[in-house]
Amino acid sequence: MSKQTFSIESVVYLDGAQDKAAEARSRYKEFYPGRSARRMTHLGMMIGACIQKLGAEKSVPVLYASAFGESESLERFIDSFPQASPALFQSSIHPSAVEQALIPSKQAVDRFYPITSERFLFAKALENCFLLEEEEVVLLGGEERGDWLVPVELASGESFAFGLRLRRGGDGLGTISLESDVSLEGAVDTPFSELARALEERRQIRVPSFALDAWIRIDWK
Amino acid sequence: MTAPERIRIGIEACDCSTAFGDARQSCEGLLQGEIALKPMPVLGKEGGDLVPLAYSNGYDETVPPRWSGLLDELVSKIPSQKWGTAKCPVFVTSSNFDVGSLYAYRQTGDERFLTIGTPAKSVEYLKNRYGWGENVVALSHACVTANLGIELASRYLQQGIAEKALVFSYDYISPFVAGGFHSLKILNEQFPAPYQDRETGSIALGDGSGFVVLSKAETPARIESNFLYNEMYHFTANDPEGSGFKALAHWAKEVADGRKIWVKGHGTGTLEAGRLEAESFCEALPESPLVGWKGSLGHTLGSCGVVELAIALEAIRQGEAPGTVGTLAPTLANNVAIDNLQTSDFAGVVLFSNAFGGAHAGCFVSYE
Numbered sequence: 001m002s003k004q005t006f007s008i009e010s011v012v013y014l015d016g017a018q019d020k021a022a023e024a025r026s027r028y029k030e031f032y033p034g035r036s037a038r039r040m041t042h043l044g045m046m047i048g049a050c051i052q053k054l055g056a057e058k059s060v061p062v063l064y065a066s067a068f069g070e071s072e073s074l075e076r077f078i079d080s081f082p083q084a085s086p087a088l089f090q091s092s093i094h095p096s097a098v099e100q101a102l103i104p105s106k107q108a109v110d111r112f113y114p115i116t117s118e119r120f121l122f123a124k125a126l127e128n129c130f131l132l133e134e135e136e137v138v139l140l141g142g143e144e145r146g147d148w149l150v151p152v153e154l155a156s157g158e159s160f161a162f163g164l165r166l167r168r169g170g171d172g173l174g175t176i177s178l179e180s181d182v183s184l185e186g187a188v189d190t191p192f193s194e195l196a197r198a199l200e201e202r203r204q205i206r207v208p209s210f211a212l213d214a215w216i217r218i219d220w221k
Numbered sequence: 222m223t224a225p226e227r228i229r230i231g232i233e234a235c236d237c238s239t240a241f242g243d244a245r246q247s248c249e250g251l252l253q254g255e256i257a258l259k260p261m262p263v264l265g266k267e268g269g270d271l272v273p274l275a276y277s278n279g280y281d282e283t284v285p286p287r288w289s290g291l292l293d294e295l296v297s298k299i300p301s302q303k304w305g306t307a308k309c310p311v312f313v314t315s316s317n318f319d320v321g322s323l324y325a326y327r328q329t330g331d332e333r334f335l336t337i338g339t340p341a342k343s344v345e346y347l348k349n350r351y352g353w354g355e356n357v358v359a360l361s362h363a364c365v366t367a368n369l370g371i372e373l374a375s376r377y378l379q380q381g382i383a384e385k386a387l388v389f390s391y392d393y394i395s396p397f398v399a400g401g402f403h404s405l406k407i408l409n410e411q412f413p414a415p416y417q418d419r420e421t422g423s424i425a426l427g428d429g430s431g432f433v434v435l436s437k438a439e440t441p442a443r444i445e446s447n448f449l450y451n452e453m454y455h456f457t458a459n460d461p462e463g464s465g466f467k468a469l470a471h472w473a474k475e476v477a478d479g480r481k482i483w484v485k486g487h488g489t490g491t492l493e494a495g496r497l498e499a500e501s502f503c504e505a506l507p508e509s510p511l512v513g514w515k516g517s518l519g520h521t522l523g524s525c526g527v528v529e530l531a532i533a534l535e536a537i538r539q540g541e542a543p544g545t546v547g548t549l550a551p552t553l554a555n556n557v558a559i560d561n562l563q564t565s566d567f568a569g570v571v572l573f574s575n576a577f578g579g580a581h582a583g584c585f586v587s588y589e
Contacts, residue, residue, distance in 0.1 A: 067339070067341045068339055068341065069340075069361075074320070074323070077401070078323060078324050078327045078397065079327065081264070081267075081324070081327075081328075081396070081400055082264060082267065082269065082400075083404075084400040084401055084403065084404040085404060086401075086404040086405050086406075089400075089401035089402075089404055089405065090456045090457060090577065092320075092401070093316065093361075093363050093577055094316075094340060094361035094362070094363075095361065095362050095363070095578065099453065099456060099577070099578040102451075102453040103453050103454065103455060103456060103578070106452075106453060106454055107453050108450070108451060108452050108453050108454075108464070108579075109451045109453065110449060110450055110451070111449045111451075112362065112449070112451045112580070113360065113362075113369065113373065114360065114361055114362050115358060115359060115360055115361075116340045116341050116344070116359045116360075116361055117341055117344060117357075117358075117359055118339075118341035118342060118344065118345050119345070119355070120355065121341075124358060128358065128373070131373070131376050131377060131380060131382065132376070133376075133380075148327075149323070149338075152332075152335045154323070154335060154338045154339050154342065155339075210305075210306075210307060210354065210355040210356040211307065211310055211356050211358070211377070211382060211383075212307075212382065213307040
């Protein structure tokens with residue numbers, strides 16, 4: 001099962017630039033009518049926009065990758081002490097961005113895998129898509145720009161999100177395939193944000209999978 | 222509803238660390254009906270309301286983090302293997318990782334607290350400390366994380382991608398997390414009484430870490446099926462119709478397939494979730510006693526799935542499983558077992574976790 005090729009059915013990339021959540025709300029007005037985004041984090045808004053474009057169904061697994069999660073919320077929650085904010089506590093948990101996106105429509109999903117890593121995060125996200133056996137997978141990822149955690153490299157310095165809807169054996173925008181029998185020795189990590197931009201620019205991507213002992217390639221039509 | 226996925230995953234080794242000690246000591250404490258929780262200031266040395274916490278070695282943040290020595294001891298019990306290589310993946314599971322250090326940094330300005338901090342940095346710290354390779358997957362899905370790690374590790378094994386898989390889990394309480402649950406008002410001065418029919422509900426928090434080594438080997442206890450479901454109904458509450466609990470109980474009944482089983486529930490002590498959980502299991506599996514251990518250990522958050530699995534396996538080895546410690550009659554449903562159980566009366570156990578977002582996860586363990 002893991003040796004199959006995925007077709008990229010849809011791809012979304014959002015550049016959140018240097019905005020904070022309050023500034024970002026106007027940017028995503030088309031996705032969030034009225035005041036529906038008033039309690040959402042910046043990453044939550046971006047991931048929600050990705051899901052609106054990609055779709056979500058109960059039986060389609062969702063895999064979400066983020067190294068830092070919602071850094072702005074995390075910082076604000078810490079700064080809310082000693083009167084800790086319950087709303088910010090909820091959005092400081094790692095998978096909060098996806099939950100913010102799915103809860104308003106009460107969209108249940110059977111299987112949801114929020115993963116994190118400092119190294120090879122994009123590769124780990126892709127390799128785990130291969131390990132899920134369903135015909136389709138929704139892969140989401142992104143970061144939210146922090147403030148006081150940025151200079152000490154414990155938060156992302158930029159906000160972005162991306163999403164891929166993948167189907168086994170389809171004929172979409174591109175393919176994700178495995179390249180075996182080539183050593184992974186000396187594999188160099190590429191920044192998560194750079195790989196996300198490569199999706200937007202339809203650049204070829206080649207990342208190492210230490211679980212599958214293979215390189216994962218993305219090629220575009 | 223689709224039929225449950227049937228698997229056969231061997232459990233080669235499993236242990237944990239709680240406020241009582243390892244799995245054997247934790248099981249013994251629970252069998253004796255001891256309560257590990259103590260009233261502690263919610264913000265540690267910063268004070269605040271007294272709330273029930275069960276800690277292993279102090280509460281306030283330290284450098285290195287206070288969990289590092291406890292994890293060293295735990296890791297020394299993991300069977301030797303080239304962990305983190307292609308055939309031996311590691312699944313690190315936690316809800317909070319080292320986030321308490323970020324809180325401590327903001328309170329003190331001491332930059333030594335910034336050496337780990339985030340989940341991703343925590344995983345790098347563990348890889349370097351224990352010599353694990355690059356094949357490490359870190360999962361963070363609040364309080365179902367350990368079960369999620371077991372589910373994903375089972376997939377690696379089922380597909381032949383891995384020969385052995387290590388699921389490693391830890392969550393140590395800090396003012397960050399205690400303050401968060403206190404702000405939600407469910408962590409308060411009241412000690413929890415899981416599944417007890419009382420006027421108000423409440424939870425407690427506890428330190429916890431654990432590991433389980435899984436493979437395709439035939440072992441006396443094995444995982445026959447895993448369950449995942451995310452309601453996405455509300456951030457911190459469950460669907461009032463109990464859709465997640467009902468789906469879980471239905472899955473457990475299907476997998477049990479007429480065998481007599483016991484249920485180790487999530488049972489944090491909140492009323493609404495406790496009622497939905499107890500009633501769902503009572504309806505689907507009325508002969509299966511339901512127990513919960515967080516009234517003594519506290520809720521060990523993202524690690525609870527592995528911590529309570531280790532205690533359940535120890536209980537099976539000893540032949541006696543702890544009842545619902547800290548709870549008195551009347552209970553929320555007739556299936557709640559306050560007294561200890563004889564595990565030889567049963568062929569299996571369902572272990573279940575529940576989290577923010579209406580996330581539900583469980584595994585079915587059968588045993589000889």
